Amino acid sequence: MPELPEVETTVRGLATVLEGQVIARVQVNRPDLRRPFPPGLVQALTGARVTGLSRRAKYGLIHVDRGQTMVFHLGMSGRWRIDPDGIGKHDHLVIETGKGQVLALNDARRFGSVDLLDTDALDVWPQFAALGPEPLGPGLTPAHLAAAFEGRFAAIKLLLLDQRVVAGLGNIYVCEALHRAAIHPERKAGKVSLAALGRLVPEVRAVLEEAILAGGSTLRDYVRPDGELGYFAKDWRVYGREGEACGCGRPVERIAQGGRSTFFCGHCQK
DNA sequence: CACGATACCTGTAAGC
DNA sequence: TGCTTACAGGTATCGT
Numbered sequence: 238m239p240e241l242p243e244v245e246t247t248v249r250g251l252a253t254v255l256e257g258q259v260i261a262r263v264q265v266n267r268p269d270l271r272r273p274f275p276p277g278l279v280q281a282l283t284g285a286r287v288t289g290l291s292r293r294a295k296y297g298l299i300h301v302d303r304g305q306t307m308v309f310h311l312g313m314s315g316r317w318r319i320d321p322d323g324i325g326k327h328d329h330l331v332i333e334t335g336k337g338q339v340l341a342l343n344d345a346r347r348f349g350s351v352d353l354l355d356t357d358a359l360d361v362w363p364q365f366a367a368l369g370p371e372p373l374g375p376g377l378t379p380a381h382l383a384a385a386f387e388g389r390f391a392a393i394k395l396l397l398l399d400q401r402v403v404a405g406l407g408n409i410y411v412c413e414a415l416h417r418a419a420i421h422p423e424r425k426a427g428k429v430s431l432a433a434l435g436r437l438v439p440e441v442r443a444v445l446e447e448a449i450l451a452g453g454s455t456l457r458d459y460v461r462p463d464g465e466l467g468y469f470a471k472d473w474r475v476y477g478r479e480g481e482a483c484g485c486g487r488p489v490e491r492i493a494q495g496g497r498s499t500f501f502c503g504h505c506q507k
Numbered sequence: 508c509a510c511g512a513t514a515c516c517t518g519t520a521a522g523c
Numbered sequence: 524t525g526c527t528t529a530c531a532g533g534t535a536t537c538g539t
Contacts, residue, residue: 314517327517345517346517496511496512497533
């Protein structure tokens with residue numbers, strides 16, 4: 238489910254419910270996700286007022302008025318449910334606002350995480366300090382990629398998934414961006430021309446921005462009537478389309494890289 | 508250090 | 524129907 242656009246959509250949806258509200262109740266239903274829930278999480282959040290929400294890479298941030306921020310990562314299967322019809326299986330963290338609205342962090346595989354940090358120390362949090370530039374920010378340039386890829390022999394697809402190179406890309410949007418930029422996913426990163434990187438950067442931005450827009454329109458202001466967040470119609474050009482015709486007519490191919498599926502067109506991508 | 512493999516955990520879909 | 528297998532949008536860690 239969650240790459241950068243889905244996290245962004247989720248954060249915007251959560252903001253409609255949480256922004257400016259007091260957190261009246263916090264319930265933790267198991268000790269951990271990928272890591273233990275932070276000690277004191279319930280106490281820190283209960284009674285606090287949410288001052289704002291934001292996103293960094295694939296992390297969602299909920300800022301409260303006590304100088305702290307709850308940082309969540311959705312892993313592979315995480316999602317927030319708004320006003321769910323009862324607390325269900327895998328609703329590991331439940332938050333209720335002063336207005337009585339309920340938010341449930343649901344994560345079947347529990348690859349996600351929740352952390353509690355001082356807001357003014359977010360930048361030096363090791364997980365954030367290690368991240369590369371935001372793909373939608375000014376830091377992602379062809380020159381940045383060229384520098385990051387210099388001398389590297391790993392496949393470009395794999396390096397684009399490395400959050401230290403660019404922060405927020407995942408398997409779907411890397412496949413899509415490489416296809417749109419006509420770059421073969423197995424090309425050694427250090428050997429991709431600056432011209433090709435010049436095509437790639439705007440395509441990375443475009444796939445992400447289009448996905449965020451689709452999320453907004455599909456979800457109607459980022460929240461579906463059933464309370465689900467982050468899901469929207471997918472119209473990928475290659476992802477999940479093995480054997481189907483690429484725009485050029487040739488079948489989309491599927492290979493494994495780093496143990497994960499890569500979809501591409503061997504005719505369009507060189 | 509760069510890089511590939513593996514582990515984490517559960518659900519779902521496909522194959523037999 | 525039931526059982527087994529492959530695979531899933533992410534990341535940390537381990538060995539070479």
